[in-house]
Amino acid sequence: MKIAVQAHDxxxxxxxxxLHKNNAQVGAVAIFIGTVxxxxxxxxxxxxxxEHYPGMTEKxxxxxxxxxxxxxxxxxxxxxHRVGALAPTExxxxxxxxxxxxxxxxxxxxFMMDYLKTQAPFWKKEDTPLGARWVDARSVDDAAVARxxxxxxxxxxxxxx
Amino acid sequence: xxxxxxxxASLREKLxxxxxxxxLPAQVTxxxxxxxxxxxxxxxxxxxxxxxxxxxxxVDQTMAQAQTPIHAGSEVAFFPPVTGG
Numbered sequence: 001m002k003i004a005v006q007a008h009d010x011x012x013x014x015x016x017x018x019l020h021k022n023n024a025q026v027g028a029v030a031i032f033i034g035t036v037x038x039x040x041x042x043x044x045x046x047x048x049x050x051e052h053y054p055g056m057t058e059k060x061x062x063x064x065x066x067x068x069x070x071x072x073x074x075x076x077x078x079x080x081h082r083v084g085a086l087a088p089t090e091x092x093x094x095x096x097x098x099x100x101x102x103x104x105x106x107x108x109x110x111f112m113m114d115y116l117k118t119q120a121p122f123w124k125k126e127d128t129p130l131g132a133r134w135v136d137a138r139s140v141d142d143a144a145v146a147r148x149x150x151x152x153x154x155x156x157x158x159x160x161x
Numbered sequence: 162x163x164x165x166x167x168x169x170a171s172l173r174e175k176l177x178x179x180x181x182x183x184x185l186p187a188q189v190t191x192x193x194x195x196x197x198x199x200x201x202x203x204x205x206x207x208x209x210x211x212x213x214x215x216x217x218x219x220v221d222q223t224m225a226q227a228q229t230p231i232h233a234g235s236e237v238a239f240f241p242p243v244t245g246g
Contacts, residue, residue, distance in 0.1 A: 034246050050245065051170055053238060056222035081245060093246050113246060119224065121238075122245025123170035134171040137215075137242030 001069070001077055003061045005052060007084040010094050019076050019098040026075050030105035031096040032113050038088035040135065043128045048135075050083045050092070053121035057081070060120040068097070068112050072104040079112060081122065114145045162233035166195075169240035172216070175205055185231070192218045193227040195237060215242055 002018070004010075012033065020026040038045055061079045068077060080094040095112045099105040124135040163184045173179050189198050196218075200210035210216065218225045219238040231237060 052245070053167070053169055053219070053222070053240070056219055056238065059222050060224075117246040118243065120245050121169065121219070121240065121243050123241065124244045125170070134241070135244045137244050 001062075001065050002079070003058055003065060004078075004080045005054075005057050005061070005083060006080065007082060009082070009091060010080045012091075012094065015078055015080065015094055015096055019078060019096050023075055023098070025100060026098045027100050028102040028105040029096060029098045030102065030109040031094065032109050033091055034093040034113075036086050036088045036090050036092060040126060043126075043130060045088060045126045045128055047085055047087050047127040049085050049125045049127075050081075051123045051125065052081075052083050056121050061116065064112050064115040064119060067115070068108040071111065072099065072108045074099040074104055074108050077108065077112065079116065081116070081120070083122070111148055114141070114148060117141045118145045164195075164231060164233070164235045164237055166199075167236065167238040169238065171241050172209060172239055175209055177205075190230055191227065192220065192225050192229045192231065192237070195231060196227075196239075210239075216240075217242055 016029055016031060019029050036048055061081065065077050065079055068074065074097050076098045078094065078096045082092055086092060093116070095109055095116070097105045097108045099108070118141050126133055126135060163182060165180065165182050167180050168176055168178055185195070185198070189195055196210045200207045217240050218229070220229050220231060221236055
């Protein structure tokens with residue numbers, strides 16, 4: 001398991017390779033990458049700044065990864081989240097999961113992102129033509145995380161890679 | 162008892178404060194009681210801490226609820242709903 005909170009960019013290919021190298025039991029790697037958009041709520045975004053709660057952030061991300069590991073049969077996972085100033089098109093977050101088959105990798109990856117969006121202490125501030133503004137939390141994110149409580153065996157269907 | 166309080170993001174800007182050390186009256190032993198104590202400072206503090214359903218709290222770096230206990234030496238944080246990812 002790798003958890004990182006960092007200002008610098010990450011190398012997607014290297015992170016994917018690290019998830020399955022030296023483990024011939026891995027048959028699936030699922031990843032999610034979040035990037036900075038140049039538009040939000042109908043207004044252009046020139047730049048965003050990500051603030052976080054040092055100490056709690058790493059604990060929260062570790063807890064999210066551990067929950068995924070308890071819930072699904074996975075070999076390894078990685079969460080990298082950037083902080084500081086970011087421009088449109090830059091990468092913000094990487095979540096990757098390695099498992100034997102795709103169902104567990106897809107489900108655990110989505111689960112970790114949904115929990116990260118609502119449980120990890122990060123806050124986005126956008127620079128727009130109308131001035132700087134803090135991004136509001138979205139109710140759709142709360143709904144996304146709530147469905148995992150309602151469907152604990154979402155990935156129990158067996159399938160091969 | 163003395164605790165440390167951290168404020169983040171829009172709340173930090175509104176209050177003009179990012180961290181403080183506070184000696185609590187004996188009856189303040191929960192997150193809710195601390196919120197009421199801070200609201201009693203008036204002005205922007207009252208606006209931020211009274212009836213703000215969207216205010217979140219953590220105690221010792223773990224998400225907390227209104228009745229979560231606070232102990233001597235606790236690190237309590239207040240912040241708006243998170244928006245990472």
